Amino acid sequence: MGHPSSSGASSQLDHAEGTEGALLEGIREGDERVFAELMQEWSSVMLRLALVHVESRAVAEEVVQEAWLTVLRDIGRFERRSSLRTWVLGIVVNLARSRARVERRTVPLPADVAGAAVEPARFRPPDSRRWAGHWALGPVPWPLPEDALLASETRRVIVDAIAALPALQREVLVLRDLEGVGAAETCNVLGLSDTNQRVLLHRARTRVRNALEWYFDATEPT
């Protein structure tokens, strides 16, 4: 991407235990290559977290820039109680959330963990004489090879479904499924319990799946 050091070297900047200290030292000692690599490697997850709370891309970039400036300001005091990435992502989340509060765009939502994720009406009621609790309107396979899910029209369905999620669900989905961050680190970045993290992930994934099902109109009476 127009940056000479961005090709090839990024795999060396893994988050393995051993390299973590080296990254931290690199930044503290002013190694521009280390800083540029981290900025590149983490820019996707940082922008996606910011975009949970701010609509405009330009503002999201400002949030990411502000986060890096905060990192530089505070890195001397960083005590490594978490990994460097966890700490940096936590800073982005906090800045983006407070930016959203200022713009009054999103009220920090309660976790939205109550009730069933799938419409109860999709199932036969508990007093059915036969097959209570089984599908009333069952899912049928989607009429596309899987690669086609990322074709532009269905990708739009997925992207819109993500955008419509409550903020906390979207934060969890971004970290876990879009960026492949593990459950434990996701809990640490967002300050969630393991159980809450899983419930939020479940609800977010369910909504995206449902949006695709609705788009494909892929159900049948059982």
Place this chain on the structure above:
Amino acid sequence: MSETHPPEMLCRELVEVVTDYLEHRLSPRDRARFEAHLAECEYCETYLEQMRQTIRALGRLPEESLSVDARDGLLTAFRDWTRR
């Protein structure tokens, strides 16, 4: 074998624990109930496969990246910071 069989898992329950299943957080007993149900129910098998398809699609969305201006601005800020 005098052990009582655990109650059958219903479709309605399965869709609510599908993430726990994929995250390997079901108890061995519930995992067995889940898999026993799956072996019998084509709809739930489809449902599970669609969850997996959804997760794979989410992981393959194009990444975001910072604009050149933002990156240049940050590199400048970093150089200033190292001279502090």
